Amino acid sequence: MDRVVQEVLTRHGKGGSLVTILKEVQDEHAYLSKDAMIDIARGLSISAGEVYEVATFYSLLSAKPLGENTIRICKSTPCFLKNCEAIVKTVEKELGISINETTTDRKFSLQLTNCIGACDMAPAMMINKKTYGNLSPDKIARILSEYK
Amino acid sequence: MPEKRVVLKNCGIIDPGNIDSYIANDGFSALTKALQEMTPAEVIEEIKGSGLRGRGGAGFPTGLKWDLASKAQGDEKYVICNADEGEVGTFKDRYILEGDPFSIVEAVAIASYAVGARKAYIYLRAEYHYLFDALEGTISQAKERGFLEAADFVVDIEVYEGAGAYVCGEETALIESIEGKRGDSRPRPPFPPSEGLWGKPTIVNNLETLMNIPRIIHEGAEWFSQIGTERSKGTKVFSVAGDVEKPGVYELIMGSTLRELVEGLALARNTKMVQVGGASGRVVPYENIDTPLAFEDVLGAGGVIVFDESRDVIEMVRKNAEFFEEESCGKCFPCREGTKRMLEILTRFSKGEGSKRELKYLEDLAETMMLTSLCGLGQAAPNSLVDTLEHYRSEYEARIQEMEASTFAAS
Numbered sequence: 001m002d003r004v005v006q007e008v009l010t011r012h013g014k015g016g017s018l019v020t021i022l023k024e025v026q027d028e029h030a031y032l033s034k035d036a037m038i039d040i041a042r043g044l045s046i047s048a049g050e051v052y053e054v055a056t057f058y059s060l061l062s063a064k065p066l067g068e069n070t071i072r073i074c075k076s077t078p079c080f081l082k083n084c085e086a087i088v089k090t091v092e093k094e095l096g097i098s099i100n101e102t103t104t105d106r107k108f109s110l111q112l113t114n115c116i117g118a119c120d121m122a123p124a125m126m127i128n129k130k131t132y133g134n135l136s137p138d139k140i141a142r143i144l145s146e147y148k
Numbered sequence: 149m150p151e152k153r154v155v156l157k158n159c160g161i162i163d164p165g166n167i168d169s170y171i172a173n174d175g176f177s178a179l180t181k182a183l184q185e186m187t188p189a190e191v192i193e194e195i196k197g198s199g200l201r202g203r204g205g206a207g208f209p210t211g212l213k214w215d216l217a218s219k220a221q222g223d224e225k226y227v228i229c230n231a232d233e234g235e236v237g238t239f240k241d242r243y244i245l246e247g248d249p250f251s252i253v254e255a256v257a258i259a260s261y262a263v264g265a266r267k268a269y270i271y272l273r274a275e276y277h278y279l280f281d282a283l284e285g286t287i288s289q290a291k292e293r294g295f296l297e298a299a300d301f302v303v304d305i306e307v308y309e310g311a312g313a314y315v316c317g318e319e320t321a322l323i324e325s326i327e328g329k330r331g332d333s334r335p336r337p338p339f340p341p342s343e344g345l346w347g348k349p350t351i352v353n354n355l356e357t358l359m360n361i362p363r364i365i366h367e368g369a370e371w372f373s374q375i376g377t378e379r380s381k382g383t384k385v386f387s388v389a390g391d392v393e394k395p396g397v398y399e400l401i402m403g404s405t406l407r408e409l410v411e412g413l414a415l416a417r418n419t420k421m422v423q424v425g426g427a428s429g430r431v432v433p434y435e436n437i438d439t440p441l442a443f444e445d446v447l448g449a450g451g452v453i454v455f456d457e458s459r460d461v462i463e464m465v466r467k468n469a470e471f472f473e474e475e476s477c478g479k480c481f482p483c484r485e486g487t488k489r490m491l492e493i494l495t496r497f498s499k500g501e502g503s504k505r506e507l508k509y510l511e512d513l514a515e516t517m518m519l520t521s522l523c524g525l526g527q528a529a530p531n532s533l534v535d536t537l538e539h540y541r542s543e544y545e546a547r548i549q550e551m552e553a554s555t556f557a558a559s
Contacts, residue, residue, distance in 0.1 A: 119395065
């Protein structure tokens with residue numbers, strides 16, 4: 001069994017919340033691999049299907065491979081009104097990838113997200129768990145350099 | 149001015165990381181009063197008498213919800229604070245969590261005492277992860293000072309973080325999520341006050357609703373019930389975004405007008421329309437800008453998005469449809485299928501490829517979803533469509549004419 005999965009399961013025990021367990025495993029591995037999900041299912045004595053259905057339900061969990069850092073640009077109405085399209089284009093150009101793609105060095109994945117509650121700082125985005133607001137295309141390169 | 153600070157009383161005044169700063173501003177005096185001078189039944193009566201209604205959008209009387217849970221049979225009961233604001237354009241709970249987390253903890257403790265819960269959760273949306281440690285710090289400071297324990301009272305408060313799902317703001321989906329499962333809505337009845345978390349009596353209250361509790365206990369139901377309108381007591385906290393000069397969080401007395409909020413405070417100019425209550429909210433055209441903000445008229449959860457004259461109505465409604473299509477949990481088919489078809493048709497309209505027949509389909513679809521969806525998500529998803537079909541019908545019809553005219557020209 002994967003070491004991280006083992007640790008997380010030990011910490012939470014059999015009664016632990018599956019959502020929390022999946023989040024903590026993903027924090028270490030960037031996404032939830034098939035093997036990790038099967039290990040978790042065995043550890044909790046539930047079916048792999050039950051793990052998979054939760055892993056694919058929540059937008060911040062991913063059963064598909066993601067890069068080391070995931071950028072989520074908000075596309076909901078307040079950010080849309082503040083031209084989030086320009087932010088998307090700039091990030092795409094800066095990283096050489098499109099939405100739902102990962103850079104070849106596996107450093108970055110790019111996604112769009114629904115409202116992240118930063119509408120007073122629209123347009124906004126999250127990188128991993130950190131929120132960046134009041135964005136403009138000229139700020140993107142500097143923000144991304146923090147993660148390179 | 150219609151502004152009044154009840155909920156936001158301490159925001160910007162106290163040091164949110166320091167319990168002494170909170171105590172110096174009457175902090176925990178309401179909890180102390182409840183524990184020492186009132187029985188749980190008296191606390192519930194006080195909340196009932198205040199006329200407080202839920203701030204998450206539905207407006208259910210808070211005291212009644214508590215009463216149902218307190219009278220429900222069960223060895224264990226739960227209190228849940230819903231801090232999962234995911235409604236588009238809403239960030240007021242974030243502002244409260246940042247500025248006055250102690251009031252939330254005090255309110256949760258009072259609620260737990262009133263209904264007889266020994267365990268409570270604060271369900272924090274994952275996008276607010278950066279507030280997680282601070283909130284846990286708030287709870288541990290309150291615990292260290294002995295506020296969460298008394299002669300016949302003890303409550304353990306836990307912060308539970310979501311994983312990104314709008315539907316988890318709906319109370320039964322939220323309960324499923326705390327149980328570690330997909331956030332699928334549950335059919336009701338049974339309602340959570342009789343059968344909620346782990347099948348036990350549970351109250352789920354919006355964070356802003358709870359913020360009013362210490363104020364009501366401290367100042368009295370009488371004081372609170374004098375603020376606001378006949379059926380909407382107290383204040384409401386709004387977050388304003390979109391085409392305004394000053395986006396931000398504002399607290400107004402219930403019954404203040406939409407104009408006072410968006411023009412008076414947020415400095416909107418050349419407004420075409422306002423959506424009150426986020427993606428699921430009602431659309432108010434500029435000619436109705438003097439509509440009062442109250443349960444009797446228009447309210448929602450507090451997210452207010454302003455659109456100026458340059459904005460395209462159909463594109464805005466299409467964006468809302470896209471949001472619901474992605475966020476539907478998929479459990480009931482009116483919502484799962486309805487949001488998909490609504491998005492498809494609106495996408496055609498936005499490209500100028502609508503038809504008269506489909507305009508009729510949209511109306512039928514909206515009615516079906518509103519009447520038959522399992523939870524508020526599907527029931528409210530067509531709101532902006534219905535309202536704009538009423539107020540901006542000509543813009544939809546223009547997209548039909550455009551196509552028919554071009555088809556005609558091509559032949």
